[in-house]
Amino acid sequence: MANHNPWPDEGNTGHIWDEDLRELDNPPPLWWMLSFYAGFIMIIFYTLYYPVIPLTDKTGEFTKGMAGWTAIEEYNEDFKVLKDWRVAKFADKEEQLAAMSVADILKDDELRQYAVATSKVLFGDYCAACHGAGGAGNPNFPVLADDDWLWGGQVAQIEASIKNGRIGNMPARGMMGNLSDEEIDNVTDYVIALSEGKGSDPQFAAGKAVYAKGMCLACHGPAGKPLAPAGAANLTDQVWRFSSDRDAIRNVIANGVNVKKNGEYIEGTRQAIMPAFKERLPNADVNVKRLAVYIHQLGGGQ
Amino acid sequence: MSEKQSETASKSGTDHSVLGGVETSNKNLENIGVELLPVHTGGTVHAKRIPGTFRKIKWILASFWLILFVGPYLRWDGHQAILWDLANRQFHFFGLTILPQDIWILAMILLFFALLLAASTAVAGRLWCGYFCFHTVWTDVFTWLEEKFEGQPNKRQKLDQAPMSLEKLKVKIPKHLIWLLIGFATSFSFVAYFTDAIDLWARLFAFEWGSVETTIVVVLGLSTYFFAGFLREQTCIGFCPYARIQGAMIDTQTVVPTYDQDRGEPRGRMRRVKPGEEAPDLGDCIDCNLCVAVCPTGVDIRLGQQFGCITCGLCIDACDSVMDKIKKPRGLIRYASLQEFTGKKLPAIWKRPRVIVYSAIMTFAAGAILYGLATMSPIDVKALHERSPLFVQMSNGSIQNKWTLKVVNKGAEVMQAKITIGSEFQNMEYDVSPAVLSVQPGTVGSATLLVRIPRRDLTEANTPIDIMVEDVNNPQIKTTYNSVFIGPKPR
Numbered sequence: 001m002a003n004h005n006p007w008p009d010e011g012n013t014g015h016i017w018d019e020d021l022r023e024l025d026n027p028p029p030l031w032w033m034l035s036f037y038a039g040f041i042m043i044i045f046y047t048l049y050y051p052v053i054p055l056t057d058k059t060g061e062f063t064k065g066m067a068g069w070t071a072i073e074e075y076n077e078d079f080k081v082l083k084d085w086r087v088a089k090f091a092d093k094e095e096q097l098a099a100m101s102v103a104d105i106l107k108d109d110e111l112r113q114y115a116v117a118t119s120k121v122l123f124g125d126y127c128a129a130c131h132g133a134g135g136a137g138n139p140n141f142p143v144l145a146d147d148d149w150l151w152g153g154q155v156a157q158i159e160a161s162i163k164n165g166r167i168g169n170m171p172a173r174g175m176m177g178n179l180s181d182e183e184i185d186n187v188t189d190y191v192i193a194l195s196e197g198k199g200s201d202p203q204f205a206a207g208k209a210v211y212a213k214g215m216c217l218a219c220h221g222p223a224g225k226p227l228a229p230a231g232a233a234n235l236t237d238q239v240w241r242f243s244s245d246r247d248a249i250r251n252v253i254a255n256g257v258n259v260k261k262n263g264e265y266i267e268g269t270r271q272a273i274m275p276a277f278k279e280r281l282p283n284a285d286v287n288v289k290r291l292a293v294y295i296h297q298l299g300g301g302q
Numbered sequence: 303m304s305e306k307q308s309e310t311a312s313k314s315g316t317d318h319s320v321l322g323g324v325e326t327s328n329k330n331l332e333n334i335g336v337e338l339l340p341v342h343t344g345g346t347v348h349a350k351r352i353p354g355t356f357r358k359i360k361w362i363l364a365s366f367w368l369i370l371f372v373g374p375y376l377r378w379d380g381h382q383a384i385l386w387d388l389a390n391r392q393f394h395f396f397g398l399t400i401l402p403q404d405i406w407i408l409a410m411i412l413l414f415f416a417l418l419l420a421a422s423t424a425v426a427g428r429l430w431c432g433y434f435c436f437h438t439v440w441t442d443v444f445t446w447l448e449e450k451f452e453g454q455p456n457k458r459q460k461l462d463q464a465p466m467s468l469e470k471l472k473v474k475i476p477k478h479l480i481w482l483l484i485g486f487a488t489s490f491s492f493v494a495y496f497t498d499a500i501d502l503w504a505r506l507f508a509f510e511w512g513s514v515e516t517t518i519v520v521v522l523g524l525s526t527y528f529f530a531g532f533l534r535e536q537t538c539i540g541f542c543p544y545a546r547i548q549g550a551m552i553d554t555q556t557v558v559p560t561y562d563q564d565r566g567e568p569r570g571r572m573r574r575v576k577p578g579e580e581a582p583d584l585g586d587c588i589d590c591n592l593c594v595a596v597c598p599t600g601v602d603i604r605l606g607q608q609f610g611c612i613t614c615g616l617c618i619d620a621c622d623s624v625m626d627k628i629k630k631p632r633g634l635i636r637y638a639s640l641q642e643f644t645g646k647k648l649p650a651i652w653k654r655p656r657v658i659v660y661s662a663i664m665t666f667a668a669g670a671i672l673y674g675l676a677t678m679s680p681i682d683v684k685a686l687h688e689r690s691p692l693f694v695q696m697s698n699g700s701i702q703n704k705w706t707l708k709v710v711n712k713g714a715e716v717m718q719a720k721i722t723i724g725s726e727f728q729n730m731e732y733d734v735s736p737a738v739l740s741v742q743p744g745t746v747g748s749a750t751l752l753v754r755i756p757r758r759d760l761t762e763a764n765t766p767i768d769i770m771v772e773d774v775n776n777p778q779i780k781t782t783y784n785s786v787f788i789g790p791k792p793r
Contacts, residue, residue, distance in 0.1 A: 136691035146702070299752060
C-alpha cells in the first residue's frame with residue numbers, strides 16, 4: 001500500500017495497491033439503496049405474516065403467522081384439485097369396473113387398458129414385495145408372469161386368489177406321514193424325472209411306487225399333473241414352486257408345506273401363505289378386480 | 303510497495319531486464335501497448351442517414367423480415383402453413399408434418415445455421431450483425447421512423463435536450479405510439495406461429511387470451527420497443543453474446559470495412575494554397591467526420607476494426623459520397639482484410655482451412671436434413687422390452703419375453719398395424735394383443751407382444767429378433783425394429 005495518495009481529490013479510501021489500483025468510495029444509486037431498505041421492511045412483514053418463528057405454542061402446535069398459512073396446507077389444496085379432477089374424469093370408468101365382472105373387463109379393450117394403467121402403483125405397493133416388480137417372482141415366492149398357476153390362471157381365479165388369499169397345504173412324508181428316508185430319496189428322483197419327461201424310465205420304478213404309496217397322486221394327479229388347479233404343483237412341467245435344487249425338493253417332500261404340530265410350524269416345513277387382500281386393499285371391491293386384470297396380462301394369463 | 307522499492311524495481315528493470323526501457327512496475331494496459339478504443343457514451347447515438355449502395359443492400363436484406371409478419375396468415379390444406387403446435391406436439395411446415403420423433407432434424411438445421419454464421423464471419427466479418435440481425439434491422443427501422451417524426455440528427459439532439467413541453471410531446475408521442483405498434487406486431491406475429499393466427503385475432507377482440515399468450519405478447523412487445531427504441535447500439539456493445547463471438551471469429555484474412563490509413567493519412571481539411579505557400583502534404587482523408595456521423599454505433603472506423611463496429615458498411619457509403627465530391631477515387635474506406643494492407647494477396651476462399659472445415663460441417667448438416675426429410679417414414683415403432691422380468695421360464699420349457707410396442711402414426715389416415723416377428727427359430731411362438739392395432743393419425747398406439755422360444759433352441763443369452771410392423775390398409779407403410787430376445791445363460 002502506498003503511503004502517499006497521488007489522487008487526493010477523487011474520493012478514494014487511501015487503499016492503493018500496485019501503484020494505481022485503488023479503492024473508491026462511491027455510494028450505490030439511490031434506487032438501489034431504497035430497495036435495500038425496503039427489503040428490511042419486508043422482513044418485518046414476513047415475520048408477522050408467515051410462520052417464521054420455529055417454536056411451538058402451549059398446545060404443541062407450531063407458531064403460525066398472522067395469515068395462518070402453511071406450506072403443507074397449500075400443497076394439499078393444490079393436490080386436491082388434481083385428485084378431484086382425476087375422480088371426476090374417471091368416475092364412469094370406476095363405476096364400470098365396480099359393476100362388471102373381471103372376465104367382462106378383460107374383453108373390453110379400453111377398460112382393460114384403464115385397469116392395467118391404474119394398477120402399476122397398487123401392484124408396487126401391495127404385491128411386488130413378495131412377487132417382485134412386474135411379477136418376476138422372488139426366491140420361494142411364485143412368479144406371476146409365467147403360465148404355471150397353482151390355483152388357476154383364469155382371471156376370475158386370480159381374482160379369487162387375491163380376494164380370499166391362498167394357503168398351501170402339503171403333508172410331510174406323504175399323505176400318511178409314513179415314508180422312510182430312502183423312500184423320500186426315491187420319490188425325489190422320480191419327480192425330477194417327471195419334469196424332465198423321463199418318469200416312465202425303469203430306473204425310477206421304485207420312486208414311482210413310492211409316489212403311489214405316499215398317495216401323492218391324490219393331489220398331484222396320477223401322472224404328476226393335477227386334475228384341477230387346487231394348489232398342488234404340476235410336477236410334469238419345468239416350473240418349480242420353490243426351487244429346482246434336489247435338496248430343496250427333497251426337503252419339501254420330507255417336511256411338507258405349512259405343516260403344523262401343536263399349533264407350531266414343524267422344523268424345515270415350507271411356509272407358503274398368500275394373505276387375503278379384501279381387507280388389506282383400500283377400496284377392495286374395485287382394486288382386487290383391477291389387480292386381477294393386471295396380473296392376468298403379465299405374461300401367462302389363461 | 304513503497305515508492306523507494308518501486309524505484310529500485312524499475313531501475314533494475316531498465317538495467318537487466320529484456321524489457322529494456324519498458325516500465326514493468328506499472329502495468330497499465332497503455333504501458334504494455336494495448337490501445338483501448340473509445341466507446342460512445344455520450345447519450346443516444348443520432349446517426350445521419352445518407353443514401354448509397356450499402357444502404358440499398360441493407361433495405362433489401364432487411365425486407366426479408368417482412369416474412370415474419372406475413373407468415374402466420376399463409377394457409378395450406380386448410381391449416382396454417384407454418385405452425386408449431388406445441389399442445390399437439392406437431393410442427394407443420396406447408397405439406398410437411400414433423401412429430402417429436404423427427405426433432406433431430408431441427409438440431410441439424412440449427413447446426414447448419416450456426417456454421418453458416420461461422421463461415422460467413424470468417425469470410426466477411428459480422429455480416430449477420432451488420433445486415434441481418436433482427437436487432438440491427440428493428441433499430442434501423444425505429445431510427446428511420448424517428449427521423450421522419452423528429453428530423454435530422456442535430457434537430458433530434460436539440461429536441462432531446464429541450465425541456466419538456468407540449469410541443470415536444472406532440473412530436474414524441476406519435477413516434478412512441480408507432481414504435482409500440484411495431485413492438486406489438488412483432489410479438490403478435492411471433493405468438494401466431496404457435497397458435498392459429500386468425501383464431502388469435504378473433505380471441506383478442508373477444509378478450510379471451512390466456513395468461514401465457516398475454517404475457518408473451520406484452521413482454522416481447524415491450525422488449526422490442528425498449529431494445530430497438532432505447533438500447534440500440536448498447537445491446538451490441540454491452541451484452542449481445544453474438545457480437546463478441548463473431549468479433550473473435552475474425553482473422554487477418556477476413557474482409558471488414560477498413561479505413562485505408564496509407565492513403566488517407568495525414569488527414570486534414572483541404573484549403574486553397576495561397577501564392578508562395580507550400581501545399582501541405584495531405585492524404586485523401588479530409589477529416590470531414592461524415593463516417594463517424596453516419597455510424598449507428600457511434601464508432602470512428604478510422605481507428606481500425608473495433609468491437610463497436612457491426613460492419614454495416616454505412617461509413618463506406620458516406621466516405622464514397624465524399625470522395626465523389628472531391629473527385630478522388632472511391633474506397634478510402636472499403637471492405638478489405640488486414641492481410642491486403644501488409645501487401646500479401648488473399649488466398650482463394652476455398653483454400654482457407656476454416657472455410658473448408660465450416661463448409662464440410664455445413665454440407666454434413668444439409669445432407670442430414672435432406673436425408674431426414676426424404677426418409678421420413680409415416681410410421682415409427684418403438685419396442686420396449688419388459689425390464690422386470692427380462693424373461694420368464696414357461697411350464698413347457700420355453701422362455702418367454704414381453705414387449706410393449708408403441709406405434710406412431712405420422713400419416714393422415716387411420717393405420718391398421720399388423721405385427722409379425724422374423725427370427726431364425728423354427729419353434730418360436732408369439733402372441734400380439736391386439737392382433738391388429740388401430741392407430742389414429744398423429745397418435746401413438748400400444749400393443750403387447752409375447753414371444754416364446756424353447757430353451758433348448760437358445761444358444762446365446764441374447765439373440766437378435768426383428769419385430770416387423772406393417773399397415774394392413776397400406777402395405778408399403780412398414781418398418782422393422784431390431785430388438786433382442788433375452789434368455790438365461792445357456793447350460
